[in-house]
Amino acid sequence: MEEAQYEIDLGNLMAFDQHHQFASPPASREEIVKETIEQATKLVQAVADALFSLPSTEDPDGPLVKLPEPTTKLPREKPLPKPRPPTQWEVFAKQKGIQKRKKEKMAYDEQTGTWKRLHGYDRVNDDNDIPIIEAKATDEPGTDPFAERRKEKKSRVDKQEGNRLKNLKNAQKAGALPSHIQLAATALPITGTQSQPKRVSKDVLQNVAGMAATATASGGKFDKKLPGEKPLKHEKKYRKYLPAVEGSGMGAIEKQQTENVLNRLMSKHSHQILNVEKAVNMHNVKKEKNQRRQGGQSSNSGKFKANKKSFKKTSKKGPSSSSKGKSK
Amino acid sequence: MIRIKAPKNGRIKRELEKRAPKLVETGKKTLILHGTKTSSVLNSVLTEIHHLKKDNSIKYSRRNDKIRPFESGGETSLEFFSLKTDCSLFVFASHTKKRPNNLVLGRFYDHHIYDLVEVGIENFRSMGSFSYDKKLAPQLGSKPFFAFIGEAFESVDELKHLKEVLLDLFRGEVITNLNLAGLDRVYVCTALSPNRIFFSHFALRLKKSGTKVPRMELVEVGPSMDMVVRRHRQPDDSLRKEAMKMAPDSTKKKEKNVVKDDILGKLGKIYIPDQKVGSVPLANKSKGVKRERREAKVAKGDGDKATTPKKQKKEDSE
Secondary structure (H helix, E strand, O other): OHHHHEEEEOOOOEEEEOOOOOOOOOOOHHHHHHHHHHHHHHHHHHHHHHHHOOOEEOOOOOOEEEOOOOOOOOOOOOOOOOOOOOOHHHHHHHHHOOOOOOOOOEEEEOOOOEEEEOOOOOEOOOHHHOOOOOOOOOOOOOOOHHHHHHHHHHHHHHHHHHHHHHHHHHHHHOOOOOOOOEEEEOOOOOOOOOOOOOOOOHHHHHHHHHHHHOOOOOOOOOOOOOOOOOOOOOOOOOOOOOOOOOOOHHHHHHHHHHHHHHHHHHOHHHHHHOOHHHHHHHHHHHHHHHHHHHOOOOOOOOOOOOOOOOOOOHHHHHHHHHHHHHHO | OEEEEOOOOHHHHHHHHHHOOOOOOOOOOEEEEEOOOOOHHHHHHHHHHHHHOHHHEEEEEEEOOOOOOOOOOOOHHHHHHHHHHOOOEEEEEEOOOOOOOEEEEEEEEOOEEEEEEEEEEEEEEOHHHOOOOHHHOOOOOOOOEEEEEOOHHHHOHHHHHHHHHHHHHHOOOOOOEEEHHHOOEEEEEEEEEOOEEEEEEEEEEEEOOOOOOOEEEEEEOOOEEEEEEEEEEOOOHHHHHHHOOOOOOOOOOOOOOEEEEOOOEEEEOOOOOOOOOOOOOOOOOOHHHOHHHHHHHHHHHHHHHHHHHHHHHHHHHO
């Protein structure tokens, strides 16, 4: 009789007594516990009555019972997965009524006379296994048929990869991307150039930023920092101070440096320090620009020509060197 | 430009697939967290809840000062932890002057907070303080019974909500096959007043009763505590509707050969098996109709016919 007033959810093994009320406010803890145990035993017994009357199958570990669905509705953890939209091929196949059929994994290879896998490494009709391709009348001379085959294969693979990406994009739009796949943006689309810029790492960027900062006279000391910008790794300019005191070792370095510069200027081959060709080019370009600005008159007459010979002592140099050679 | 990013390694792929939304969901995982300050009572409450749910719960041991449920902006890091650990239930403990011994129970839907219930813990008794036969101790991960006592669970909104959250927190995985020998624990919640419940945990002893159904006996094993409901937040109606969606029942078989017509009502096609007329045995099995006899008779007739012309021929020749 009492069982009827309990609400029982067998799927959750739950029983709920909707009618129980404490007759008087319970005085002590023990009283509450005692009352609870008494009521709970009744409830559990009611669940057990329903549970043990279910048809059971014997198992070595104990009787197994098939539980019904829980009647108390509880929220899901995650949204329901959405069905994947059909791929381009699946749409086409349905339209044409193409049925999927199983293929054998192995096939007989006539070239080698053995059974081989249909796909993958060491497969049937592998391009790598073909030693000779017979020439046809239509063949153009000068083309490598092997290279052509390889190119064709590569283009097929690339096309398939493109199709795959397209299908995945569609799936993403429908919110049904496979759980293990993400579509990540590599870079913004670049128009005009074929090659993509290399990804610059964080460290490299930091270094460049540091270098740019040191370009100011204060070495970036008074520059405003961007939010989140870290302090520079090297705050000041790289500068070497040589010891002021003269002597041997480190002390002699300053003297050596000045001597080096002087020697280069004074030496016989000092003209080689100057890149005459470049200087002449620059001069010509500048001149041309000026002329264009003035009125677009084209004149080749004013152009210098780079002289291979040096300006210095041109007349004397030749004979003197020859005389030297003679004297020796 | 878009690149396909897929795991290079099977272990990671399997891990991602485990986290993907499923048609039929397996059990929810629980995240157990501390707030900025927790009392010793709360510490032991958290460890014992973790102990009860050890099979699918994760306990964080650090203090979290950025988590403040019920406050705007105080839930982002909680949602992040849910995403990180793939948990969809949480138990958060904090102890302040305004709300001493505060325990927030909540659920996530799609790694966003679904609902929250805040309770104060009073009269806590830990598992260690109960003395009982250790053989009775419930086993880890066993399917629990639930008993809710008191009409307040039906009439009071907060308690109704709390009942649902507690059921979700402790029920474990939804199963279809249950081993009756493995039943060993009961969670009992008694409504003491419109905002206070008594939560306790019992071990079950199945005793022989002479009938098929054993007699149930409860032995308190702890923990037990009073929960005083403080704040609570129900989910949005639209969110609730979304979260309550069930997987379409795939076990239902399509009814064959039955069509519903607006005018004619239910129509059915009936297929009658092929009548094998040729192989039907004859009822009359008298000697005369037997095949051998029939054939013999025909043969005999033929013989007569064959003989007569011969005779005639002979006559002709003569």
